[in-house]
Amino acid sequence: MRKATIMGTMKLGKYSIGIGDRFTYQGEAQLRAIMKANEQGVNIVPVWNKSNREHTYVGTKPVDTRVEADKAVNALNYQGAYFVDADHINLDTVRGYMESSDYFTLDVASFIGTVSSPEKVEAFIASCQKYTGYLQIPGILEPLHITEGLLRRVAGNFLAATDHAAEIYTCLKRGKGEGTFITEVSMDEVESPQTPVELLFILKMLADCKVPVQTIAPKFTGRFNKGVDYVGDLDQFAREFEEDLLVIDFAVKEFGLPKELKLSIHSGSDKFSIYPIIAQAIEKHGKGTHLKTAGTTWLEEVIGLAVAGSEGLALAKKIYERSFTRREELCVPYADVIDIDVSKLPSVAEVNGWSGEKFANTLRHIPGHPDYNPNFRQLIHVAYAVAAEMGSEYTDLLLKYADVVGACVEENIYDRHLKRLFNL
Numbered sequence: 001m002r003k004a005t006i007m008g009t010m011k012l013g014k015y016s017i018g019i020g021d022r023f024t025y026q027g028e029a030q031l032r033a034i035m036k037a038n039e040q041g042v043n044i045v046p047v048w049n050k051s052n053r054e055h056t057y058v059g060t061k062p063v064d065t066r067v068e069a070d071k072a073v074n075a076l077n078y079q080g081a082y083f084v085d086a087d088h089i090n091l092d093t094v095r096g097y098m099e100s101s102d103y104f105t106l107d108v109a110s111f112i113g114t115v116s117s118p119e120k121v122e123a124f125i126a127s128c129q130k131y132t133g134y135l136q137i138p139g140i141l142e143p144l145h146i147t148e149g150l151l152r153r154v155a156g157n158f159l160a161a162t163d164h165a166a167e168i169y170t171c172l173k174r175g176k177g178e179g180t181f182i183t184e185v186s187m188d189e190v191e192s193p194q195t196p197v198e199l200l201f202i203l204k205m206l207a208d209c210k211v212p213v214q215t216i217a218p219k220f221t222g223r224f225n226k227g228v229d230y231v232g233d234l235d236q237f238a239r240e241f242e243e244d245l246l247v248i249d250f251a252v253k254e255f256g257l258p259k260e261l262k263l264s265i266h267s268g269s270d271k272f273s274i275y276p277i278i279a280q281a282i283e284k285h286g287k288g289t290h291l292k293t294a295g296t297t298w299l300e301e302v303i304g305l306a307v308a309g310s311e312g313l314a315l316a317k318k319i320y321e322r323s324f325t326r327r328e329e330l331c332v333p334y335a336d337v338i339d340i341d342v343s344k345l346p347s348v349a350e351v352n353g354w355s356g357e358k359f360a361n362t363l364r365h366i367p368g369h370p371d372y373n374p375n376f377r378q379l380i381h382v383a384y385a386v387a388a389e390m391g392s393e394y395t396d397l398l399l400k401y402a403d404v405v406g407a408c409v410e411e412n413i414y415d416r417h418l419k420r421l422f423n424l
């Protein structure tokens, strides 16, 4: 296994993309897309991410993702760095990923708002005295107004969460050894976004408890629904994203965090309208980024099967039928990150009459395409358990139509994601 190490500490690299793959069949297709971009002079590091939830639903083991990544890298003779991300793990689940992962996303969102001891809160506030009043962050026009009230609120919301990150990190350090893995901290799966000033103090807390965070995934403003475009105020997103970058710069120097620290965008896939904003901001400030995708590849598998026709199309239709019938149950775990207008879902009978092309065009994310239906797309996005239950009935066809499906996966990652994000 090749490791990107400098002076004993593993580094992620400036640009990286998380390419989740629920069924672990598309590693090569995903890597082909990244290598195609890298041939044009960018250097994007692939990271195969998979959460414990995805493993549970699909019935895969953490090691399967490692095997997939290694196989893809060897098959394509890829020479760069790559990682396997134990996505959204916590203290209960981390041990299962210790061996096979070298990138860990410590999910502490569920600890936000947990009360810390008064001693801890007072110590934190005392340690922030030098920042109270008007704090000028280089590059941000208006100075931040830091009051004791704000510090108390931030401590109340985030001290327990960052302490928990430290607990998971310590467990990993013991198990794997310091500097042998990438540490990401995520707080994105919550309702309220974290503002740039909150991010500043979250980073201070992580530095205080010695978590060498290399990527941080806040909850950004706006809605990040699964598999569809961003919904929200683009100007506000642009302003806050840029402020987050400047806050990170300040935090790295002020708190001594790893200098490669960058934002991780848990995109829920396909946030096309913010890609150019991200591209422009990171270029302007010479920063890196990590963009995490996952379900977009599963959707391309279904698109590929539909395009393949015959048995493939029949199975794609069966997946829709079962998704439609079980839509309420399938949507429950994703209620906060989908917006499906049920009245705009086509009936099963209607879909059963579709050609492969019509099915693919309805599902494929081409904004403005007359057949594209984001409700249909979101429903299939959350319905991968349906395909998982089909077992080899599903995966045998992935193998049978590997060329068509792989071409869809590659085109999607390259044309719709990397091109937009890296101005290719």
Ligand SMILES: [Zn+2]
Binding pocket: 088, 186, 188, 189, 217, 266
């Ligand atoms: Zn996330």
